[in-house]
Amino acid sequence: MRKTSLIALVLFGALLLYASSGLPGHGDPDGPSHREQSRVGSPGAAAHYIRQAKGDAASPNIVTVVLADYRGFDTLGETIVVFTAGLVCSLILRRNP
Amino acid sequence: MGIEFIAGHNLYWIISLLLLVGLYGMLAKRNLVKKLIGMNIFQTAIILFYIAGASKWNATVPVIDPALGSVDPADYINPLPHTLMLTAIVVSVATTGVGFALLISIYRRYRTLDEDTLLKRMR
Amino acid sequence: MTTSSRNPILITASRLLAPFIQLFALYVIFHGHYGPGGGFQGGAMLAASVLLLRLSVGAERSELKFRKSWGTPVGALGALIFAGTGLLTLLLGGRFLEYHYLPLPDLSRAELHSAGILLIEVGVGLAVMAVLVGIYDDIMEGPGGD
Numbered sequence: 001m002r003k004t005s006l007i008a009l010v011l012f013g014a015l016l017l018y019a020s021s022g023l024p025g026h027g028d029p030d031g032p033s034h035r036e037q038s039r040v041g042s043p044g045a046a047a048h049y050i051r052q053a054k055g056d057a058a059s060p061n062i063v064t065v066v067l068a069d070y071r072g073f074d075t076l077g078e079t080i081v082v083f084t085a086g087l088v089c090s091l092i093l094r095r096n097p
Numbered sequence: 098m099g100i101e102f103i104a105g106h107n108l109y110w111i112i113s114l115l116l117l118v119g120l121y122g123m124l125a126k127r128n129l130v131k132k133l134i135g136m137n138i139f140q141t142a143i144i145l146f147y148i149a150g151a152s153k154w155n156a157t158v159p160v161i162d163p164a165l166g167s168v169d170p171a172d173y174i175n176p177l178p179h180t181l182m183l184t185a186i187v188v189s190v191a192t193t194g195v196g197f198a199l200l201i202s203i204y205r206r207y208r209t210l211d212e213d214t215l216l217k218r219m220r
Numbered sequence: 221m222t223t224s225s226r227n228p229i230l231i232t233a234s235r236l237l238a239p240f241i242q243l244f245a246l247y248v249i250f251h252g253h254y255g256p257g258g259g260f261q262g263g264a265m266l267a268a269s270v271l272l273l274r275l276s277v278g279a280e281r282s283e284l285k286f287r288k289s290w291g292t293p294v295g296a297l298g299a300l301i302f303a304g305t306g307l308l309t310l311l312l313g314g315r316f317l318e319y320h321y322l323p324l325p326d327l328s329r330a331e332l333h334s335a336g337i338l339l340i341e342v343g344v345g346l347a348v349m350a351v352l353v354g355i356y357d358d359i360m361e362g363p364g365g366d
Contacts, residue, residue, distance in 0.1 A: 002125060005121075005124040005125055006125070008124070009117060009120060009121055009124065012117065012120065013113060013114075013117050016113040016116065016117070017110065017113060020106055020109035020110065020113060021102075021106065023106070023109060023150075024105075025101070025102070025104075025105020025106060026105050026106065026107075026108045026109070026149055026152065027105075027152045027153055027154040028105065028153075028154075029153045029154060029155070029156070029171055031150070031153075033150060033151075033175055033177070033178075034153060034170070034175055036170065045177055046170065046175040046176060046177050047170040049176055049177065050159065050168060050170045050173050050176065051168055051170065053161070053176075054161050054168065055330060056330060056333060057330055057333035057334050057337060058253075058328075058330035058331050058333065058334040059253035059254065059334050059337065060160050060161035060162075060253070060254055061159070061160045061161075061252060061253055061254060061255060061256070061257075061258075062159040062160065062161065062173065062176040063159055063160075063176050063179050063180050063183065063256075063258070064252045064253055064257075064258050064337060064341070065333075065337065066176050066177060066180045067180045067183065067184070067258060068258075068259075068336075068337040068340040068341060068344075069317075069319065069333055069336070069337055071180065072306070072317040072340065073306075073316065073317060074184070075184060075302075075340065075344065076302055076303060076306065076317070078184040078187070078188055079298065079299050079302050079343070079344055079347050079348075080299060081188050081191065082187060082188060082191045082295075082347060082348060082351050083295045083296065083298070083299045083347055083351060085188075085191035085192060085194060085195050085351060085355070086191065086194070086291060086292065086295050086350070086351035086352075086354045086355055087292060087295075088195050088198070089194055089195055089198040089354065089355045089358040089359070090291065090292060090354060090358045092195075092198045092199065092201075092202050092358075093198050093201060093202065093358040093359065093361060094358060094361060158256070160254075160255060160256070183258070183260055183261075184260065186260075187260045187263075187264065187348055190264075190352065191351060191352075191355070194351075194352075194355035194359070197355075197359055198355070198358060198359065201359060
């Protein structure tokens with residue numbers, strides 16, 4: 001058992017090393033996620049957020065604007081997940097919830 | 098494999114090592130609490146990977162600075178992974194809480210958290 | 221767990237520290253528009269201040285600040301503030317979470333978005349704080365390990 005998991009671990013590590021060689025270098029400003037336009041011509045999300053955030057929501061913190069405005073529905077889902085986790089904890093552990 | 102390749106990719110290797118540490122904890126440890134800690138290390142590695150992917154050289158934090166003049170995307174690091182990981186961290190805390198609740202529930206019923214003993218007692 | 225030794229230095233220091241942690245957490249929530257911060261981080265810090273009191277002065281006295289039974293209701297209130305803001309904009313003619321339909325006078329479109337983000341952050345902060353404190357309370361409740 002321990003031997004098979006060790007082999008799986010080594011193989012997975014080799015796979016990770018192989019896969020990381022295909023990634024853009026750390027901090028490369030021309031990386032695919034930082035581009036203004038993707039290869040097929042659709043606008044890149046990050047550049048659009050950085051350009052538009054201040055004008056759209058009058059707040060300089062881009063992360064907040066993306067979190068609560070552009071991706072507000074996503075954040076609603078996250079909040080529901082967090083709340084559900086708290087609910088599940090009290091349902092599992094409390095004798096009389 | 099030149100020096101530039103190593104300089105650009107050594108961070109990914111360290112993060113892969115952290116991921117493997119977490120995976121080793123989940124695979125090889127027999128104690129369920131240690132497995133949960135391994136899962137947390139795994140999550141941390143993934144979060145670090147996203148944050149590493151967000152960085153750009155010669156760029157600052159994604160808060161618009163009036164001193165930099167007109168807004169140029171090359172001046173600010175990618176805000177999207179930061180946003181995603183911000184929520185992921187809180188969700189990981191909450192799911193860790195659920196994991197501990199389940200472990201406490203298991204311990205109350207079977208009086209053990211060791212995997213082999215648990216499998217024996219469940220039969 | 222709740223009957224640990226009562227060290228007066230520990231109690232005094234944590235009682236002194238907790239209000240400042242809460243103040244800074246509120247700053248982090250409400251300053252989230254202009255600097256690093258927001259509902260998630262501020263909520264975690266509020267939870268940290270309550271948990272500091274839970275750990276130091278004991279469960280029964282720290283319940284004066286945040287009752288054990290409040291965890292789920294306050295978490296639900298936070299999620300409700302979030303979803304209610306979205307629903308309000310939906311009822312006033314916009315789409316879900318389209319903040320410039322909020323009924324606040326004398327604000328431009330961008331400022332309305334800013335106000336909507338603030339509402340959302342408060343809701344998220346309440347939910348995160350209540351859930352983290354609630355998880356701690358649930359784990360500490362009942363017969364401990366023996």
